[in-house]
Amino acid sequence: MDFLTRIFNRPPDKDSAALAKQRLQLVLTQDRTNISPETLSVLKDEIITVISQHVEIDRAHVQVAMTHTNQGDHLIANIPVIGARAPAPPAAERKRVQTRRPRAARA
Amino acid sequence: MPGRVITITSGKGGVGKTTATANIGVALARRGQRVACVDADIGLRNLDVVMGLENRIVYDLVDVVEGRARLRQALIKDKRLPELQLLPAAQTREKSAVNGKQMIRLCDELKKEFDFVLIDSPAGIELGFKNALAPADQVLIIVTPEVSAVRDADRVIGLAEASEKPSPKLIINRLRPAMVRRGEMMDTADVLEVLAIELIGIVPEDETIITSTNKGQPVALEDRTAAGAAFTRIAQRLLGEDVPFQTFDESAGLLDRLARLFRSQ
Numbered sequence: 290m291d292f293l294t295r296i297f298n299r300p301p302d303k304d305s306a307a308l309a310k311q312r313l314q315l316v317l318t319q320d321r322t323n324i325s326p327e328t329l330s331v332l333k334d335e336i337i338t339v340i341s342q343h344v345e346i347d348r349a350h351v352q353v354a355m356t357h358t359n360q361g362d363h364l365i366a367n368i369p370v371i372g373a374r375a376p377a378p379p380a381a382e383r384k385r386v387q388t389r390r391p392r393a394a395r396a
Numbered sequence: 397m398p399g400r401v402i403t404i405t406s407g408k409g410g411v412g413k414t415t416a417t418a419n420i421g422v423a424l425a426r427r428g429q430r431v432a433c434v435d436a437d438i439g440l441r442n443l444d445v446v447m448g449l450e451n452r453i454v455y456d457l458v459d460v461v462e463g464r465a466r467l468r469q470a471l472i473k474d475k476r477l478p479e480l481q482l483l484p485a486a487q488t489r490e491k492s493a494v495n496g497k498q499m500i501r502l503c504d505e506l507k508k509e510f511d512f513v514l515i516d517s518p519a520g521i522e523l524g525f526k527n528a529l530a531p532a533d534q535v536l537i538i539v540t541p542e543v544s545a546v547r548d549a550d551r552v553i554g555l556a557e558a559s560e561k562p563s564p565k566l567i568i569n570r571l572r573p574a575m576v577r578r579g580e581m582m583d584t585a586d587v588l589e590v591l592a593i594e595l596i597g598i599v600p601e602d603e604t605i606i607t608s609t610n611k612g613q614p615v616a617l618e619d620r621t622a623a624g625a626a627f628t629r630i631a632q633r634l635l636g637e638d639v640p641f642q643t644f645d646e647s648a649g650l651l652d653r654l655a656r657l658f659r660s661q
Contacts, residue, residue: 304579309543310586
């Protein structure tokens with residue numbers, strides 16, 4: 290009975306091949322470019338700092354990742370933008386700018 | 397015309413370099429090519445045993461390099477195929493017994509007498525691998541459709557390209573079509589997408605490899621086995637013949653996916 294239970298309760302290994310491929314692409318991108326998850330995190334913070342000096346962005350939804358395609362390895366940053374940082378407007382207008390909601394981050 | 401030196405390597409151990417070297421050598425010799433198989437795995441020789449020539453070793457590669465024997469004395473003629481000869485590795489020495497320059501000089505000699513010089517590289521990326529790579533005109537990478545093997549193959553591809561060798565070509569070994577159909581093994585297109593080099597052969601998992609090694613009779617000596625036929629097709633492609641790749645019933649539209657992959661490059 291135990292044997293039968295083990296057979297029928299075994300989770301399917303379907304798509305373990307797809308998982309293998311995904312894992313490989315991630316690990317190879319790291320292997321090839323020597324960019325660790327820690328480095329990516331530091332990169333992300335620095336990118337946020339630099340971009341924020343010129344454009345107001347939605348810091349909480351910034352995404353930075355390495356991708357791997359047939360065309361090579363790419364560092365991709367997805368940065369939701371709230372509005373161009375204009376020189377400080379007069380007091381009346383400033384209040385209007387601040388109540389504008391940030392653009393929804395792309396799903 | 398001088399011969400072509402082909403180094404067969406993988407990074408990962410146990411994926412089938414020695415089996416491939418022996419069988420591609422046999423397949424080429426059966427087609428009338430003069431072939432020298434060279435075992436570059438000094439200290440862990442196996443090409444002799446896979447080819448069934450282990451009882452005929454008198455001198456080895458290190459003896460030749462160190463001047464104790466002439467190349468002709470060390471080469472073992474295969475009695476089944478007169479065009480096929482083996483230069484065995486030393487068993488009691490280490491990889492450092494030989495350097496890249498010596499390997500190049502050795503292969504320059506061999507190129508004069510043979511159409512193909514197949515070098516069975518050791519596993520790894522250290523001195524043994526570098527020595528095996530040094531004289532190569534062409535590099536073949538053996539990989540199995542598994543995470544570790546593909547990862548190591550990627551590293552080796554990078555090293556070969558950094559050594560300014562022509563872009564290596566890929567042999568996918570020990571493919572199991574039934575597992576691929578169930579989604580439990582990566583298929584040819586998956587591996588090609590990740591490694592992004594040109595394919596030169598697909599060899600299915602085949603139990604006759606084990607029995608053939610037991611007997612020292614490479615499968616490519618006959619036309620009976622799936623793996624033997626695959627190695628023969630690889631030999632044909634090395635000779636410039638246009639041989640279509642087997643699909644082994646992996647999944648619908650494999651050829652379409654492969655076609656798409658190559659078109660997009």
